[in-house]
Amino acid sequence: MDHVTVLGGSGFIGSHLAQRCRDMGLAVDCPSRDDSWLGGDLGAVFYCVGLTADFRQRPMDTVEAHVCRLTELLRDGRFNRLIYLASTRVYGLGDEPADESTPLTVRADEPDHLYNLSKLMGESVALHSGRDVRVARLSNVYGPDDPSENFLTSIIRSAVIESHIDMRTAGASSKDYISIGQTVDLLIRLAGSAQHRVYNIASGRNTRHDQLTQRISALTGATVRYAENAPIVAMRPIDNQRIATEYNATYHNVLDDLQPLIDRFQTDKSS
Incomplete structure (x- = not known):
């Protein structure tokens, strides 16, 4: 692998992926949103296009990103x-660990x-396209430069900024x-060789909300308040043995x- 194309290269994951590939000495393309790039040789493609926190307000854009643009690539790329x-996220809530073959x-x-359905449609069309495809189901990805409004970043x-965290879900809630x-x-390893x-x-491993807030409070001095009768939202633990073993x-x-x-x-607060 000497050439990669990162679609969604301006996003959090895509930008890190593109930079890591450059650091490895690979030729990296991060094309714009038009389709003029479809005619060229794309090498290994990372499809990082997608919506996360705002998918509820943008249902059409969510399907366009997760499915429609993908089908064009699979057909013509x-x-x-x-x-x-x-x-x-497609595994939903529960206590039983979910592996790649878990019924959904x-x-x-x-x-x-809507998010789950659109992602699963993307998976399905990719896997049945007759092309060389690998699907990477990511849990909650974090990093210091994440610009999103996801749960961890927001708390x-x-x-x-406010020296306080208001929690609307119970401390026993958890995510990976x-x-x-x-x-x-x-992801880069999957682009090279992958058995599955x-x-x-x-x-x-799932981390509970109260573990996070206790640690953040200890590091920042912020106070924490959980809403009365806040619901427990516990995502299913994720079995990662397939990729961990390989x-x-x-x-x-x-x-x-x-x-x-x-x-x-x-740093942002003091600047």
Whole structure:
């Protein structure tokens, strides 16, 4: 692999992926949103196009990003291998660990399931396109320069800027988190060699909200308040043994990586 194309290269994951590939000496293209790039040789393609926090307000754009642009690429693009960035969100809530073969449940009338349905449609069309495709289901990716309004970023911002965190979900709520550095490393490996077609890219451990808020409070001095009768929203633990075994991967604990995320907002606050 000497040439890669990163679609969505201006986003959080895409920009880190492009930079890591450049650091490796690879030729990297990050084309714009028009389709003029479809006629050229794309090499290995990372499909990082997508919406996250605002998908509920932008349903049409969500499907366009996760499915429609993808089908154009699969039909007309010249590439060696495509890595489609999907999400472990499709496994939903629960206590039982979910691996890549776990049956999935979605409902068309659930607003929150629009994201899951669109990602699964993207997975399905990619896997049945007859092209060389790998699907990477990512858990919650974090890093100090994440510009999104996701849960972890938002509570750290509140802790630093407002010195207080208001929690609308219970402390027993939990998610899996994986660092941007580890995510990028594993995605690049999938572009080179991969025994399977679908992989969970996750730390393999859920971190509770109260663990996060206690640690953030200790590091920032922020106070924390949980709403009365706040619901428990516990995502299913993610089984990452497939990729961990294939690539001998080890993972950081998000609780040990919070200081750089906090430093970013403290720098912004003082500037």
